[in-house]
Amino acid sequence: MKEFLNHLKFVLQPEVDKVINHEFLRRLSNKELDKNQVKKFALDYNFYCQCFPQLLGYAAGKIKEDKIRMPIIENLWEEHGEGDFQKSHRQLFLNFMKSLEISGEEIEKSKPTKATKKYITELLSICENGDALDVLALVGPGTEYFASKEFEVIYKGLQNYHFSDNLDLSFWSIHIEVDDHHYSDMLKSIEPLLVTDSDKKRVEQISLKTIELEIFFWDEMNKYII
Numbered sequence: 149m150k151e152f153l154n155h156l157k158f159v160l161q162p163e164v165d166k167v168i169n170h171e172f173l174r175r176l177s178n179k180e181l182d183k184n185q186v187k188k189f190a191l192d193y194n195f196y197c198q199c200f201p202q203l204l205g206y207a208a209g210k211i212k213e214d215k216i217r218m219p220i221i222e223n224l225w226e227e228h229g230e231g232d233f234q235k236s237h238r239q240l241f242l243n244f245m246k247s248l249e250i251s252g253e254e255i256e257k258s259k260p261t262k263a264t265k266k267y268i269t270e271l272l273s274i275c276e277n278g279d280a281l282d283v284l285a286l287v288g289p290g291t292e293y294f295a296s297k298e299f300e301v302i303y304k305g306l307q308n309y310h311f312s313d314n315l316d317l318s319f320w321s322i323h324i325e326v327d328d329h330h331y332s333d334m335l336k337s338i339e340p341l342l343v344t345d346s347d348k349k350r351v352e353q354i355s356l357k358t359i360e361l362e363i364f365f366w367d368e369m370n371k372y373i374i
């Protein structure tokens with residue numbers, strides 16, 4: 149298992165680096181965006197944020213054993229503010245948008261860009277058509293593996309902006325704290341499902357595909373926010 153995980157890291161790292169060092173995140177970090185551009189980014193990212201619990205829900209639904217399902221349930225529980233709705237990650241993202249002075253009407257009227265719609269549709273399609281291992285690969289090595297690092301880049305970048313006195317960045321900071329343990333817990337779920345070499349190959353392929361889709365998402369975001 150350890151050997152496979154090292155191999156997986158080796159294979160995924162170049163793609164992960166493309167996300168962490170992405171041109172759009174660099175522009176965001178270098179304070180190159182104006183308030184309108186950050187608002188556009190937030191309104192579009194909101195659609196991905198909304199879909200994330202659905203991805204976890206698929207993963208939970210595809211797993212047959214309680215013990216293997218537990219890390220996903222814990223993750224979903226945290227997504228829902230551990231029972232405190234005010235701390236639900238959707239609510240935290242809403243707080244972020246409101247602190248950017250995005251109105252409820254703007255949020256209601258917003259539609260995902262064509263690219264973001266495609267990104268979300270493809271993620272959901274992998275989940276719909278895949279089995280437990282596919283879905284765990286998507287949310288584990290394909291997402292949570294580097295989410296903490298990625299959110300740190302976005303969080304630090306957004307700290308450079310002072311559009312309002314109280315830019316609420318808790319949505320971004322909370323993921324820096326929790327996502328590393330999500331990943332290590334998910335690996336514990338994946339481990340008992342890795343029986344054959346083709347299982348390992350599938351985890352590698354789905355993880356890579358998920359990260360490639362995310363690179364597509366940021367590439368398109370970079371073109372959209374000009």
Ligand SMILES: [Fe+2]
Nearest residue numbers: 200227237323
């Ligand atoms: Fe979250």
